[in-house]
Amino acid sequence: MMKKLIVYFSPSGNTKAMAEKLAKATGADLFEIKPQTPYTRADLDWTNKNSRSSVEMNDKSYRPQIAQLPNSLADYDTIFIGFPIWWYVAPTIINTFVENVDLDGKKVIPFATSGGSGMGKTLANLKPSCPGANWVEGKVINGMSEKALADWAEKL
Numbered sequence: 001m002m003k004k005l006i007v008y009f010s011p012s013g014n015t016k017a018m019a020e021k022l023a024k025a026t027g028a029d030l031f032e033i034k035p036q037t038p039y040t041r042a043d044l045d046w047t048n049k050n051s052r053s054s055v056e057m058n059d060k061s062y063r064p065q066i067a068q069l070p071n072s073l074a075d076y077d078t079i080f081i082g083f084p085i086w087w088y089v090a091p092t093i094i095n096t097f098v099e100n101v102d103l104d105g106k107k108v109i110p111f112a113t114s115g116g117s118g119m120g121k122t123l124a125n126l127k128p129s130c131p132g133a134n135w136v137e138g139k140v141i142n143g144m145s146e147k148a149l150a151d152w153a154e155k156l
Contacts, residue, residue, distance in 0.1 A: 003075050004028035004153075008082035009093055011039040014113045018141050019082045022111065025150040028080065033097050036065035046086070057087045060125070063096040070101065078107045080153075085112045085140065088120025095129045104132035109156055114140045 006023045010016035010032070023030045043052035056062045073079065081097070083090050090110065098108075108130070110122055118140055127135050136156055141149065 002077040004078045004080065005031060005070075005073065005076040006080045006082065007031045007033060007070075007097065009033040009035075009091060009097075010082070010084070011035075011044055012084070015082050015084050018111070018113055018144070019080075021144075021146055022080060022082070022141065022149050022153070025146045026080075026153045028078075029076075031070050033093060034067040035093055036067050053086060053091070056092050057089075060092065062092050063099070064091075064093040066093065066096055066100070069097070073101055073103065073106065076106065078109070078156075079103065080109045080111055080138075082111045082113070082141075085114040085117050085120065085122070088117055089122050089125045094126065098126060098130040098133070103130045106133055107136060107156070108133040109136045109153075110138035112138065112140045113142050 004026050006019050006028045008015050008019035019030060039052065045051040046053060048054060056064060081094060083094050110126060112119060119138060123135060123137060
């Protein structure tokens with residue numbers, strides 16, 4: 001039996017709600033990526049070029065620190081990684097995560113919440129951070145029902 005883990009980053013709570021729904025739909029465990037320094041509402045203001053999120057996303061080499069990594073991912077075969085879409089890609093804290101855990105040989109599926117854009121170049125930007133993972137094309141899962149999430153996950 002394949003063991004699944006839902007890892008997610010959710011500074012505003014939207015991705016958390018969908019991650020919890022996906023975990024329930026798939027019987028997966030949950031792990032939240034929490035930044036060392038939590039994001040404030042002002043940090044997330046994408047209309048302000050000087051906001052923390054804007055500054056981070058303008059420097060693709062930037063790696064926000066994570067408060068705590070999971071002890072081990074050895075028991076998991078499949079790992080879903082969720083996040084809000086920022087500038088048509090995953091926030092750079094997701095790169096921090098995948099660069100600091102062992103995902104070699106694991107099936108890794110990104111999923112996202114978004115205010116209007118698709119996954120963009122998410123997969124292309126994440127693969128170099130962990131080339132040993134078996135990356136699978138993900139999707140934006142806004143508003144999907146538990147049944148729709150279960151059906152999607154089963155097809156992967």
